[in-house]
Amino acid sequence: MKAAKFYKAKDFRMEEVSAPAVKPGHAVVNVEWIGICGSDIHEYVAGPLNAVPGTIMGHEFSGVVAEVGEGVTNVKVGDRVACINLDVCGECKYCKAGQRNLCAKMGIDGYGLLGFTADGAFAEQVLLEAENCIKIPETLSLEHAAMVEPGAVTLHAVNKSRLTEGKTAAVFGAGPIGLLLVIMAKAKKASQIIVIDVAEDRLEMAKKLGATTVINPMKENAVESIKELTDGGVDVAFEAAGVQPTFSAATKCLAKNGELMIVALYEKEVSLFPLDLTMGEAIISNSFCYSEEFPEVIDIYASNIVDLDLLITKKIMLDDLVEEGFETNLNDKTHIKILVTPKQSNL
Ligand SMILES: [Zn+2]
Numbered sequence: 382m383k384a385a386k387f388y389k390a391k392d393f394r395m396e397e398v399s400a401p402a403v404k405p406g407h408a409v410v411n412v413e414w415i416g417i418c419g420s421d422i423h424e425y426v427a428g429p430l431n432a433v434p435g436t437i438m439g440h441e442f443s444g445v446v447a448e449v450g451e452g453v454t455n456v457k458v459g460d461r462v463a464c465i466n467l468d469v470c471g472e473c474k475y476c477k478a479g480q481r482n483l484c485a486k487m488g489i490d491g492y493g494l495l496g497f498t499a500d501g502a503f504a505e506q507v508l509l510e511a512e513n514c515i516k517i518p519e520t521l522s523l524e525h526a527a528m529v530e531p532g533a534v535t536l537h538a539v540n541k542s543r544l545t546e547g548k549t550a551a552v553f554g555a556g557p558i559g560l561l562l563v564i565m566a567k568a569k570k571a572s573q574i575i576v577i578d579v580a581e582d583r584l585e586m587a588k589k590l591g592a593t594t595v596i597n598p599m600k601e602n603a604v605e606s607i608k609e610l611t612d613g614g615v616d617v618a619f620e621a622a623g624v625q626p627t628f629s630a631a632t633k634c635l636a637k638n639g640e641l642m643i644v645a646l647y648e649k650e651v652s653l654f655p656l657d658l659t660m661g662e663a664i665i666s667n668s669f670c671y672s673e674e675f676p677e678v679i680d681i682y683a684s685n686i687v688d689l690d691l692l693i694t695k696k697i698m699l700d701d702l703v704e705e706g707f708e709t710n711l712n713d714k715t716h717i718k719i720l721v722t723p724k725q726s727n728l
């Protein structure tokens with residue numbers, strides 16, 4: 382089968398590889414759609430960071446079950462599925478407690494994430510644990526199902542946070558993760574969703590997806606505006622940008638008992654003035670990946686809370702991954718989610 386293998390920065394190669402053989406407890410899935418994620422772009426620009434050279438990348442994907450191994454009961458051949466890319470031990474104290482994203486063996490002994498430490502989905506087929514195949518309803522398209530994984534990342538952050546119905550949220554950074562945070566905050570019935578970004582077209586998109594107010598910090602003081610809108614401070618600020626200015630603003634705009642929830646993966650150290658949090662007893666929390674959120678994301682998507690097609694800015698063939706996918710994503714910031722398919726008939 383055809384697969385895009387990662388070697389190093391700017392070095393992805395389309396290769397002919399043998400199709401994966403099914404194993405007990407596993408399923409082989411015919412890949413339908415794969416989303417290009419910011420972390421794929423990071424590897425393309427500066428890798429190898431987390432991806433092991435020689436692996437097939439691609440971790441946001443949907444497909445149809447082609448084969449199941451011995452002992453598999455949760456899915457059968459022909460099922461349409463959204464796929465969980467966790468490839469963890471299942472035996473450590475974190476896995477046993479349902480926190481598979483925190484697996485003690487993450488990054489050790491070959492465990493980790495499909496698409497980084499094991500072969501992922503920029504290919505015609507992928508092999509994964511059958512339990513990681515989550516059936517989707519007829520009402521959910523396979524395109525939208527490929528966005529369940531990043532949706533789970535954002536729902537995990539929202540579910541872990543203090544955001545509940547009627548509370549206020551701010552989202553710093555309106556990239557794909559920031560925009561999905563808007564959708565999840567809307568699903569949780571936040572009373573206000575304030576989005577902060579310097580790109581006007583992203584702010585426009587945030588409005589379409591449910592932001593109640595958008596702020597461009599090049600034009601106004603974001604901290605002051607958020608405090609004004611929220612009667613003194615926002616309940617939860619989600620940091621989805623990962624740089625010093627957004628981190629600082631997010632620590633300074635919180636309500637008493639407020640929370641800064643970090644979703645971004647920082648590339649550099651940032652500084653913090655603890656007094657910004659102390660007198661309001663505000664906290665800083667972190668969210669990494671996802672654990673059990675797939676079914677809830679599927680429900681949210683299937684409820685048509687927003688038009689998910691707005692997020693899909695381009696659909697391309699797997700053969701065009703580098704030029705039409707990575708390069709386009711890098712050079713044209715108006716793109717949100719580029720979806721890739723190995724099947725010509727999908728386009
Ligand atoms: Zn991703």
Ligand SMILES: [Zn+2]
Nearest residue numbers: 470473476484
């Ligand atoms: Zn584990």
